[in-house]
Amino acid sequence: MGETIRLDKPDLAGSLTLEQAIAKRRSRRDFSSQPLTIKQIGRLCWAAQGQVADEGFRTVPSAGATYPLELFVVTADGLFHYLPTAHALEKLSPKDLRSALCEAAWGQEFIEAAPVTLVFAARFERTTGRYGQRGTRYVYAEAGHAAQNVHLQAEALGLGSVAVGAFDDAAVKKVLALPRELEPVYMVVVGHCPERKKNRP
Numbered sequence: 001m002g003e004t005i006r007l008d009k010p011d012l013a014g015s016l017t018l019e020q021a022i023a024k025r026r027s028r029r030d031f032s033s034q035p036l037t038i039k040q041i042g043r044l045c046w047a048a049q050g051q052v053a054d055e056g057f058r059t060v061p062s063a064g065a066t067y068p069l070e071l072f073v074v075t076a077d078g079l080f081h082y083l084p085t086a087h088a089l090e091k092l093s094p095k096d097l098r099s100a101l102c103e104a105a106w107g108q109e110f111i112e113a114a115p116v117t118l119v120f121a122a123r124f125e126r127t128t129g130r131y132g133q134r135g136t137r138y139v140y141a142e143a144g145h146a147a148q149n150v151h152l153q154a155e156a157l158g159l160g161s162v163a164v165g166a167f168d169d170a171a172v173k174k175v176l177a178l179p180r181e182l183e184p185v186y187m188v189v190v191g192h193c194p195e196r197k198k199n200r201p
């Protein structure tokens, strides 16, 4: 086990209404190098996969509550694994993997420039074990739910975000040193976007 970083409890009183966050969301790729605070990272992780009930239910729906997704966070400070029950980050590596992740995503440069990329990986068997092949589509649907929560949370924090589906699965798996049973399925890149601040009324 690596170092574990406890995250702040989520603040449920955001500054935007849900409707404002939905209306403002756009894919943004013009990230500055300004890092995110641990508080901001905690909010994004919570939106993506946080536990919201003692029974283990999370912020996103999951087919049969099988919860196949594992969330990894790539920053300049290293690679982290989100632990929903503890609402904490486990540090897996101190290396800055952003450049390698950018390369694994066919050179989409904003991944290297942005301070944070959330990578969703799936343990498909958790869901296909119950639902058979149909479980595969349930896993991808769940990743979509989780990513949308991240987009809306990013908007509510005044940050920008973009979904990334174009990447080489094997290469991402290697960069993150994922175990055999985990497959990367989706990413959301998040950061400060200077253009967006300029455009504010």
Ligand SMILES: Cc1cc2nc3c(=O)[nH]c(=O)nc-3n(C[C@H](O)[C@H](O)[C@H](O)COP(=O)(O)O)c2cc1C
Pocket (backbone or CB within 6 Å): 025, 026, 027, 028, 029, 108, 162, 163, 164, 165, 166, 167
């Ligand atoms: C499944 C999926 C995969 C995507 N993959 C990428 C990607 O690899 N790179 C990228 O720059 N944008 C990616 N996008 C973002 C789309 O380009 C973007 O959502 C679309 O242009 C509509 O713009 P909007 O998000 O601002 O409404 C992806 C979106 C989805 C839903």
